Amino acid sequence: MSELKKAGAPGAPRRRFLKRAAAGGVAAGGLAAPMISRAQTTSFRFQSTWPAKDIFHEYALDFAKKVNEMAGGRLKIEVLPSGAVVGAFQVLEAVNKGTLDGAHGVLVYHYGKNTALSLWGSGPSFGMDANMLLAWHKYGGGEELLQEIYKSLNMDVQSYVYGPMPTQPLGWFKKPIARVEDLKGIKFRTVGIAVDVFTEMGAAVNPLPGGEIVPALDRGLIDGAEFNNASSDRLLGFPDVVKNCMLQSFHQSSEQFEILFNGPKYRALPAELKKIIDYAVEASSADMSWKAIDRNSKDYIELKKAGVNFYKTPDAILRAQLDTYDKVVAKKAAENALFKKVLDSQRAFAQRAGQWQNDYLVDMKMAYNHYFGKK
Numbered sequence: 500m501s502e503l504k505k506a507g508a509p510g511a512p513r514r515r516f517l518k519r520a521a522a523g524g525v526a527a528g529g530l531a532a533p534m535i536s537r538a539q540t541t542s543f544r545f546q547s548t549w550p551a552k553d554i555f556h557e558y559a560l561d562f563a564k565k566v567n568e569m570a571g572g573r574l575k576i577e578v579l580p581s582g583a584v585v586g587a588f589q590v591l592e593a594v595n596k597g598t599l600d601g602a603h604g605v606l607v608y609h610y611g612k613n614t615a616l617s618l619w620g621s622g623p624s625f626g627m628d629a630n631m632l633l634a635w636h637k638y639g640g641g642e643e644l645l646q647e648i649y650k651s652l653n654m655d656v657q658s659y660v661y662g663p664m665p666t667q668p669l670g671w672f673k674k675p676i677a678r679v680e681d682l683k684g685i686k687f688r689t690v691g692i693a694v695d696v697f698t699e700m701g702a703a704v705n706p707l708p709g710g711e712i713v714p715a716l717d718r719g720l721i722d723g724a725e726f727n728n729a730s731s732d733r734l735l736g737f738p739d740v741v742k743n744c745m746l747q748s749f750h751q752s753s754e755q756f757e758i759l760f761n762g763p764k765y766r767a768l769p770a771e772l773k774k775i776i777d778y779a780v781e782a783s784s785a786d787m788s789w790k791a792i793d794r795n796s797k798d799y800i801e802l803k804k805a806g807v808n809f810y811k812t813p814d815a816i817l818r819a820q821l822d823t824y825d826k827v828v829a830k831k832a833a834e835n836a837l838f839k840k841v842l843d844s845q846r847a848f849a850q851r852a853g854q855w856q857n858d859y860l861v862d863m864k865m866a867y868n869h870y871f872g873k874k
Contacts, residue, residue, distance in 0.1 A: 620754030
């Protein structure tokens with residue numbers, strides 16, 4: 500009888516053990532369960548500077564999608580197309596004032612605020628391609644110089660520069676451009692410092708936003724225009740009104756995109772959401788460059804099928820662009836200390852990085868011609 504009582508009665512020690520075990524189970528479960536944020540969603544209203552059908556607007560949506568998915572509901576970016584709130588050339592002021600929480604565009608669209616902003620891609624960039632110019636921006640002092648320019652303009656914005664673009668065509672023309680003299684008197688659309696370059700070369704330049712170019716060509720308000728790439732040009736309807744496209748140019752051979760945030764709203768974000776934005780920008784930069792190769796090459800073929808005549812821009816015109824660009828930037832640098840500061844910084848980086856690239860990189864055209872050229 501005494502043995503049965505000893506083995507079967509739980510008593511106080513057993514009750515204490517069960518209580519501790521239950522408490523331990525709750526604690527372990529709390530550690531194992533994922534931490535779910537109950538913070539209220541912060542919504543950002545963005546506007547791109549691109550028509551809704553343009554691939555550039557798609558790039559803006561791609562960036563927003565990456566942020567929204569990584570933020571897990573804590574941050575949501577909505578992207579509207581160009582003109583939904585303000586015009587394409589007014590997004591910087593709108594973001595600064597808080598009319599918009601952010602924007603997707605290009606620095607050259609702010610050319611009227613400070614000519615130095617056009618140096619992020621408008622021009623030959625001392626021989627740097629778009630990815631090298633981004634390297635200068637991130638590691639060669641460009642980011643700090645951009646902040647200095649915005650501060651001088653009293654623009655309280657957070658800027659991210661990303662997305663290396665392929666070299667842009669000289670443009671679409673009613674007649675092919677065979678000589679430098681063919682540019683004289685032509686009514687032409689471009690933006691940024693290219694306005695000054697083509698004006699110096701004799702063109703009558705009109706810096707229209709992207710969505711207005713094809714209608715202007717169709718109505719005969721301009722004789723020629725450049726926008727950007729095979730995909731954008733096809734989607735915007737260039738081949739419907741003009742059939743001649745001149746490939747290769749130095750006027751925008753190294754451009755990239757800009758993502759803007761309203762300064763106060765950005766600074767109010769928790770540190771982890773700012774990091775999500777940081778990494779979403781970098782991921783979007785890579786993704787955009789890969790998507791551009793895929794889509795641009797497909798649309799290039801479709802444009803040929805649509806009867807577009809493609810011509811390589813003659814070397815004489817390319818050399819004239821470089822000579823004219825040198826004259827224009829020398830004048831701008833004398834007028835604007837920040838312009839000169841950016842120019843000098845780019846020149847120093849390009850001399851070093853360009854020598855490395857030119858010496859190290861093999862000529863991939865040789866390999867392409869080996870496999871696909873005429874035997």
